[in-house]
Amino acid sequence: VFCSESFPLFEYLRCKSNFGSPCIDATYKVCPKKPKFYQLFTIMAKVNNVAIPITWALMDKKTTLAYVAVLEHFKSTLAQHLQPKKFTVDYESGLASADLLVYPDALICRCYFHYLQALVRRLKSYGKNFMTQLENWEEAQIFVRKIAGLPFLPAHCISEAFEWLITQITSKSEGFLKDVFSKTSSRTPNMTS
Template structure:
């Protein structure tokens, strides 16, 4: 029996010493609470709140590969500061449903009231996009080119078209035109 098999998300009690980055600076920015079966934890430096109003462009992405056993996803928000793009917070989520993402984004807004990004660049996960639009209605939501490329390759594979893409120049050109669409000016 694995030691975490007797533990569930809603029963975890996080000792105070593990909620701080340094003395006087919180690292556990939000915890929906013991007893919440849909528990969300948001981690990041409290110091990031001091420049949260400057975060005009935010990158957002979720990953399942590094999620701890009791959570399904780690969702990351990144922002630029002095020319460097850095993670500003990590959210541990139990799933990728829209209501879960809404709860997370609302928790971010409650934690950082000045946080009001003008642009959010994210993957094409409909639940995350809809949640971002709901919680940050004035933000422009942009798809991430990396994810567009990855999804295109995935679809070519799923539809058994990878060979055709490699061997049929006309087909490869047409597929490449789809990927190039984000670079076409809206007027055209």
């Protein structure tokens, strides 16, 4: 884990009684090959609605235990005075679990970019023919846009809205879309959590 405690932003955050809502993300493409690391993990502070990296960790695993170790070090050594009320993270369950273990009173918010990324990956997983049909079918495109808009609803309404959308699939589209977005589909990760 590394950061510059003399970095002006870190000093600014030290003066604040509350850290606000840090964003946490990792990338796999910019890690050193020797020694071999799996990911570069980044904690970002939000200042004036802009996420600015303040702490990085080179990690050789992406388990809940590994995330807990990094977050514990951040909390106990680098940012003892900061008590985030909310974290923005991707859809990786290990990271969300680790956040709650280290900061049990924090709220976990999911990142909209990562939600859309997961949605597009799921659609692409059905193959090129499926994507070609989707690109040429306005009804299906509108349905996908509605699914993409679910995170803008109040959290307690998302599951009900998702279920309602599924019931609105027309018989013409049923075979095409219902399997993709059904909660019971073996290929469908839970997009409503």
